[in-house]
Amino acid sequence: MATKNQVLDMTPVGMKFTVLQAGSDTGGKSLDLHWELLPKCNMKGPLVHTHPHAIETYEVLEGEMEFFLKDKWLPASKGDKLTVPKGVTHAFRNPTEKIVTVYNTHQPALRMxxxxxxxxxxxxxxxxxxxxxxxxxxxxxxxxxxxxxxxxxxxxxxxxxxxxxxxxxxxxxxxxxxxxxx
Structure with missing residues (x-):
């Protein structure tokens, strides 16, 4: 069970997440994360996926990245926000040479x-x-x-x-x- 300020280090695949609020902090309503996407993260084949029972949101805090939504890649940069409804196919990647930071939520938290x-x-x-x-x-x-x-x-x-x-x-x-x- 994740805890507030816990770092989930996935550096070998180009990501590091910091837990801002765990599911236990929100009564299960959401999991709130701060992401760092390393340069070229997910460029060799991101996990295109759905969340059948949760809404996922993204807010780009710094840098430029791309989101795959339904069937196409969309560019995003600082200040851009994206909400992915339940069951919608999506993915993300950082095609740049710079670290991208993102505020991310999963609502409800479930077991993410x-x-x-x-x-x-x-x-x-x-x-x-x-x-x-x-x-x-x-x-x-x-x-x-x-x-x-x-x-x-x-x-x-x-x-x-x-x-x-x-x-x-x-x-x-x-x-x-x-x-x-x-």
């Missing part, structure tokens, strides 16, 4: 903070400690599939397709990758 904490655990487990490199390979895909299947109420992948995530999650459990997040 647990999802982000588990993403950090997977990255810690799969990132090379010497080089700090994270590579998307079969092992990381299997772990991420288990994670995505554990949080279907909060987030559902659209690209890669959800059917592939379900199948890979099933295969992961067959090979013993099923208790890491329990």
């Amino acid at each position: 903070e647990n999802y982000f904490e588990d993403v950090c655990k997977v990255l810690d487990k799969l990132t090379d400690n010497r080089t700090k490199d994270f590579k998307m390979n079969l092992k990381s895909i299997l772990y991420m599939s288990v994670l995505m299947n554990n949080y279907r109420n909060e987030i559902i992948a659209k690209n890669p397709p959800d059917a592939a995530i379900k199948l890979l999650g099933f295969i992961s459990k067959l090979v013993g990758i099923n208790t890491y997040f329990m």
